Amino acid sequence: MASFEVFREFYFEAAHALYDPEHPTGGKYRNLHGHSFRVRATLRGERHPDEQWVMDLGRLGRRLSELREKLDHSFLNDLDGLGKPTLENLCLYIWRDLVPFAPDLCEVGVFRDSCFEGCVYRGD
Numbered sequence: 001m002a003s004f005e006v007f008r009e010f011y012f013e014a015a016h017a018l019y020d021p022e023h024p025t026g027g028k029y030r031n032l033h034g035h036s037f038r039v040r041a042t043l044r045g046e047r048h049p050d051e052q053w054v055m056d057l058g059r060l061g062r063r064l065s066e067l068r069e070k071l072d073h074s075f076l077n078d079l080d081g082l083g084k085p086t087l088e089n090l091c092l093y094i095w096r097d098l099v100p101f102a103p104d105l106c107e108v109g110v111f112r113d114s115c116f117e118g119c120v121y122r123g124d
Contacts, residue, residue, distance in 0.1 A: 004045065004046065010064050010065070010068045011038050012071045013037070014034060014035065014037060014074050014075070015034040016034075016035075016075065017031060018084065018086070032075075041060065043055050043106060044106035045104040064098075067098070087118065087119035088121070090119070091110050094108045099123075105123070107121065
């Protein structure tokens, strides 16, 4: 049987500081700075027989709006449960937040498009 992948994206702006204890001055990214982030949540599955979709993307969008509210214009270093605010940890944080709501979640991507950087996490 065929499998589909559907996704929703959102943007948020946030600041962070990445202190490097191995560097004598704390490293290049030690000072407070910000980024524009793009997040993509992808679900994989079969169409449910009645609705004919993997998940109602409007419902997923509402859940992502709640998550965006937590992240947008925040200081990521202060976000409970994130740890060091790297792209990798952001992916994991978002995954852990979404997977109870969306069990068909197969991938979370966090991108800093202006830096041509990103990270993709595909589950535990």
